[in-house]
Amino acid sequence: MPSYRPLGSNTAITGPRLIEINPDFIGAFWKYQIYAEKLAFGMPEWMNADGIRARETVRAMCEKWYQVSDERFDWGAEMSDVAFEENFGSRLSRELCRWGKRFDFSSESMGSLYCLLFFGLNSNMIFMTIWYLIEVLKNPDLLCSAKEAMASCFVEDDSGSQKLDPQKLASNPLLQSIYIEVLRMHVSINITRTLKDPAVIGGYPLAAGAVIQAPSHVAHLDEETWGSDGHPASEFWGERHLKTTEAVGSDGKRTEKKEFSLGNRSGSFLPYGGGVDICPGRHLAKTQIILASAMFLTKFDIKFLGWVNPDGSPSKLPVGDDYSYAGAHALPPAGDMKLKWRRVA
Incomplete structure (x- = not known):
């Protein structure tokens, strides 16, 4: 992936020092990300030498940052419970460190732990x-509706300037519906569990200790669950998760409004896993995804010109998912779109 992509999630969770201590971290991280799924299979070094080198480079950077932060941070001071500080950043980051310390993790193990955290935060x-x-x-119609929804989420700050309100964005019905539909269509993970007791699944007897997997894509593309008239489950529809409700005003007039709703389908929506192991960062991710998208769409006038193949050549077909990542995490696009854009006041 391009090395210029910033890692804003890292700063939000672990503070600014990671990049200060390791100026080359961004490029090294995106090189490691290419091999992350392959590394998960535990192949020997002679079969995945480049991947292991990329991982060890990032792990060493994480370890270096951890050691410096641990030395500078006073665990007995009041700062240990503040919402954010410059060494470890957020409370989540410090609690992860405390957890590792309780089990006497070495600095090498802590580097590995944070390496995995950064992968989950960014990819x-x-x-x-x-x-x-x-x-x-x-989709010109959806673009118009989305920009209108985003425009309603500006608030005035103390200086009198207009800024986007993350909470308003994350609770807007249409923007939430688009977000859910994006995850439904473009996240592919295999939810993995180990059976504690014997079980029969789909008529097949399984012994205790057996490892089972449930692919999210099967649930996410189920026509009976997600299909709607004119909008099959296999296609993206930004308004799929909206319902129309009727309200009566003080003047007695009835008005219709759109509300976000997953209905009874939440059990078939699994982009963050489920149960006790569900992703703890899902709420942060939702806000970041919608906020980042809103910043692009409100700060720039963007015109879609056409589709582009991975090699940069024009394509007549819309970009699809890169299924080489299937079962692992969010699927990156296997191509790109050509845009014309200019900054707006």
Whole structure:
């Protein structure tokens, strides 16, 4: 992936020092990301030497940052419970460190732990932001509706300037519906569990200790669950998760409004996993994806010109998912879109 992609999630969760201590971290991280799924299979070094080198480079950077932060941070001071500070950043980051310390993790193990955290924070969120923009920009009607919804989410700050309100964006019915539809269509994970007791699944007896997997894509594309008249489950429809409700005003007039709703389908929506192991960062990811998309669409006038193949050549077909990542996490686009854009006041 391009090395210029910033890692804003890292700063939000672990503070600014990671990049200060490791100026080359961004490029190294995106090189490691290419091999992450292959590394998960535990192949020997002679079969995946480049991937292991990329991983060890990032892990060493994480370890270096952890050691410096641990030395500078006073665990006995009041700062240990503040919402954010410059060494470890957020409370989530410090609690992860405390957890590792309770089990006497070495600094090498802590580097590995944070390496995995950064992978989860960045890979999925950035891919989904790209897909959010692609799905909106390719549909002029949806683009118009989305920009109108985003325009309603500006608030005035203390200086009198207008700024986007993350909470308003994340609770807007249409913007939420687009977000859910993006994850439904473009996240592919295999939810993995180990059976504690014998079980029969689909008529097949399984022994205790057996490993089972449930692919999210099967649930996400189920026609009976997600299909709607004129909008099959296999296609993106930004308004799929809206319902129309009727309200009566003080003047007695009835008005219709759109509300966000998953209905009874939440059990078939699995982009963040489920159960006790569900992704703890899902709320942050949602806000970041919608906010980042809104910043692009409100700060720039963007015109879609056409589709582009991975090699940069023009394509007549819309960009699709890169299924080489299937079962692992969010699917990046296997291509690109050509845009003309200019900054607006």
